[in-house]
Amino acid sequence: MEFEGETNKLVKYRDIASGKSITKYVKVRGNASPFDGNYPYWAARLGESLEISPSQVKLLKRQKGKCALCETYFLPEDMIETDHIDPTRTAKRDRYDNLQLLHKHCHDKKTREDGVKYNDKETTSE
Numbered sequence: 001m002e003f004e005g006e007t008n009k010l011v012k013y014r015d016i017a018s019g020k021s022i023t024k025y026v027k028v029r030g031n032a033s034p035f036d037g038n039y040p041y042w043a044a045r046l047g048e049s050l051e052i053s054p055s056q057v058k059l060l061k062r063q064k065g066k067c068a069l070c071e072t073y074f075l076p077e078d079m080i081e082t083d084h085i086d087p088t089r090t091a092k093r094d095r096y097d098n099l100q101l102l103h104k105h106c107h108d109k110k111t112r113e114d115g116v117k118y119n120d121k122e123t124t125s126e
Contacts, residue, residue: 040074041065056082059101068100069110079104087114 026045034042039051044065052060059082065073074080083102084093102110 037076039076040078040080044074052080055096055099056080056101058096059099062096063101067103067106069102069106072103074101074103081107083107083110 028045029041032038032041040060043052043057044060044063060074067074068083068085080101081104083100085098085100
C-alpha cells in the first residue's frame with residue numbers, strides 16, 4: 001500500500017555504515033572448539049580464562065598464544081611460566097613490558113643463558 005507523495009528507496013549498506021568501522025574477526029584455528037580443553041588458545045583468543053591467571057591471559061593475548069622464545073603455540077598440556085625479559089632491571093621489573101610467557105623448558109634454557117651472560121659480565125668487570 002502506497003501513500004501519496006511517498007517513494008520507496010532501496011537502502012544500501014554503505015549509506016547506513018558510512019563512517020563506522022566494521023569489526024574484523026579472526027578465523028578459529030583448525031577444528032578448535034571452546035570445549036576441547038585448549039585453555040591457552042582460548043585464553044589468548046578471548047582474553048579471559050578460568051584456568052589461567054588474569055596476568056597470564058593478558059600476556060597470552062599479547063603473544064597471540066605463542067611462546068616468546070620458540071614461537072610455537074602453547075598446548076593444553078604445556079607448563080607455562082612467566083619470565084622477566086631483562087632480569088637485571090630493578091626498577092619496573094614486574095611491568096608487563098618486561099614480562100613474557102615461555103614453556104617451562106624454554107624458560108629453563110633462557111634462565112641458564114641469562115645466568116651465563118650476567119655471570120660473564122660480573123667476571124669481566126672485576
